[in-house]
Amino acid sequence: xxxxxxxxxxxxxxxxxxxxxxxxxxxxxxxxxxxxxxxxxxxxxxxxxxxxxxxxxxxxxxxxxxxxxxxxxxxxxxxxxxxxxxxxxxxxxxxxxxxxxxxxxxxxxxxxxxxxxxxxxxxxxxxxxxxxxxxxxxxxxxxxxxxxxxxxxxxxxxxxxxxxxxxxxxxxxxxxxxxxxxxxxxxxxxxxxxxxxxxxxxxxxxxxxxxxxxxxxxxxxxxxxxxxxxxxxxxxxxxxxxxxxxxxxxxxxxxxxxxxxxxxxxxxxxxxxxxxxxxxxxxxxxxxxxxxxxxxxxxxxxxxxxxxxxxxxxxxxxxxxxxxxxxxxxxxxxxxxxxxxxxxxxxxxxxxxxxxx
Numbered sequence: 001x002x003x004x005x006x007x008x009x010x011x012x013x014x015x016x017x018x019x020x021x022x023x024x025x026x027x028x029x030x031x032x033x034x035x036x037x038x039x040x041x042x043x044x045x046x047x048x049x050x051x052x053x054x055x056x057x058x059x060x061x062x063x064x065x066x067x068x069x070x071x072x073x074x075x076x077x078x079x080x081x082x083x084x085x086x087x088x089x090x091x092x093x094x095x096x097x098x099x100x101x102x103x104x105x106x107x108x109x110x111x112x113x114x115x116x117x118x119x120x121x122x123x124x125x126x127x128x129x130x131x132x133x134x135x136x137x138x139x140x141x142x143x144x145x146x147x148x149x150x151x152x153x154x155x156x157x158x159x160x161x162x163x164x165x166x167x168x169x170x171x172x173x174x175x176x177x178x179x180x181x182x183x184x185x186x187x188x189x190x191x192x193x194x195x196x197x198x199x200x201x202x203x204x205x206x207x208x209x210x211x212x213x214x215x216x217x218x219x220x221x222x223x224x225x226x227x228x229x230x231x232x233x234x235x236x237x238x239x240x241x242x243x244x245x246x247x248x249x250x251x252x253x254x255x256x257x258x259x260x261x262x263x264x265x266x267x268x269x270x271x272x273x274x275x276x277x278x279x280x281x282x283x284x285x286x287x288x289x290x291x292x293x294x295x296x297x298x299x300x301x302x303x304x305x306x307x308x309x310x311x312x313x314x315x316x317x318x319x320x321x322x323x324x325x326x327x328x329x330x331x332x333x334x335x336x337x338x339x340x341x342x343x344x345x346x347x348x349x350x351x352x353x354x355x356x357x
């Protein structure tokens with residue numbers, strides 16, 4: 001397991017590794033209010049759908065503590081504004097709303113001070129995420145043949161989860177089993193999560209990695225060959241369409257053209273069965289300065305405007321496999337996703353129903 005823990009609960013406070021400063025500085029920030037935590041989620045101190053969900057769960061504990069101190073038995077009503085603020089922090093990552101809903105399910109049965117009961121639930125969410133990551137690592141690795149070459153986009157590792165990783169969990173597991181000949185990482189503009197975070201994580205765990213510009217992926221596949229593109233997800237619709245970091249859709253198209261397979265690795269909390277397809281997934285647009293500037297220094301010509309969606313949606317038809325802690329779905333569609341979410345089926349029974357190419 002990776003030693004990296006981006007989200008922690010220490011000394012009755014939430015502690016977050018400030019990912020905006022990596023890899024230059026490793027600085028942990030402490031939070032004791034839900035409002036400040038919502039700002040941290042919005043401002044990218046913490047990022048990655050599972051990590052955002054875990055952070056939100058701990059933020060509910062902070063909110064309940066304050067609500068109990070202010071309103072006593074009326075804490076459920078007093079906490080409502082904080083829950084709304086947390087829910088609005090990042091619109092695309094469904095894990096945020098899933099975690100808030102799961103914490104809210106415990107409100108009715110709590111008597112007296114709610115902090116202890118809610119803290120135990122938040123810790124349970126955190127533990128379960130790490131266990132799910134390890135299971136996904138095993139299931140994804142089973143699909144990778146020895147001497148494979150893989151490419152990942154953005155950061156879906158310990159920094160984006162409870163502590164092991166989704167896409168990087170598979171890469172970690174596959175590397176430990178000696179199945180990988182080469183690991184590549186896109187730089188992932190404009191926040192450079194690949195260059196700053198993924199490369200830092202992999203080197204931290206002594207896994208060799210080569211960085212490439214986002215626009216170099218097609219030529220990499222053409223000239224050196226890639227067997228798998230392995231990514232995480234921020235939301236998966238009921239038909240298997242996947243919202244992930246901007247650039248994932250383009251990678252899927254390039255991979256299909258060059259014969260590379262596309263693997264999406266995400267916990268079931270990322271799957272939103274209430275959305276029929278990816279066209280209903282809200283796509284977050286962020287400030288233009290993220291494109292027009294670099295570290296506060298203007299890089300674009302004065303007067304230039306920008307378009308800055310931070311996610312795109314990859315159609316299920318371009319995805320070869322979705323790996324979850326419940327099992328593996330090859331060539332996802334609505335029927336297979338319903339089977340996975342409804343029955344918790346085994347990986348073998350999921351794969352046995354795939355279509356022939």
